[in-house]
Amino acid sequence: xxxxxxxxxxxxxxxxxxxxxxxxxxxxxxxxxxxxxxxxxxxxxxxxxxxxxxxxxxxxxxxxxxxxxxxxxxxxxxxxxxxxxxxxxxxxxxxxxxxxxxxxxxxxxxxxxxxxxxxx
Numbered sequence: 001x002x003x004x005x006x007x008x009x010x011x012x013x014x015x016x017x018x019x020x021x022x023x024x025x026x027x028x029x030x031x032x033x034x035x036x037x038x039x040x041x042x043x044x045x046x047x048x049x050x051x052x053x054x055x056x057x058x059x060x061x062x063x064x065x066x067x068x069x070x071x072x073x074x075x076x077x078x079x080x081x082x083x084x085x086x087x088x089x090x091x092x093x094x095x096x097x098x099x100x101x102x103x104x105x106x107x108x109x110x111x112x113x114x115x116x117x118x119x120x
Contacts, residue, residue, distance in 0.1 A: 001050065002053050002055075003048070003050075003077070004048040004049075004050060004056055004060070005046075005047060005075070005078040007046075007073075008044070008068065008074045009044070009046070009073055010068060010069050010071065011042045011044055012042070014033075015031055015033055022063070025055055025062055025063070026050045026054065026055015026059055027050065028048060028049070028050060028051070029050065029051050030048070030049040031046065031047075031048045032047050033046040034047070047078065056077055057077070060077060
């Protein structure tokens with residue numbers, strides 16, 4: 001599956017309307033319009049996963065730069081970034097004493113100032 005980044009559409013567009021716009025160019029697997037968590041107002045962009053690379057490329061060529069009301073539609077193929085493992089997983093196989101030694105070595109080499117610890 002190929003993920004597309006879509007922006008520049010009217011903020012009041014629905015998922016169905018956006019799907020109708022993109023579907024003639026290829027099969028859509030998923031479509032997600034990004035909205036504000038509190039107000040549920042559209043943030044102006046969406047992610048669409050297409051079944052095939054050909055469909056994604058065809059949608060980009062056909063729709064990128066298309067005027068919609070007072071805006072211009074932008075469609076790009078989104079590059080997936082590698083996921084970085086969490087720091088806690090890095091220490092999962094070491095003993096507790098080694099963890100504190102490693103953490104103290106890391107804190108000595110970092111350039112951030114240390115925050116005072118809260119004692120309860």
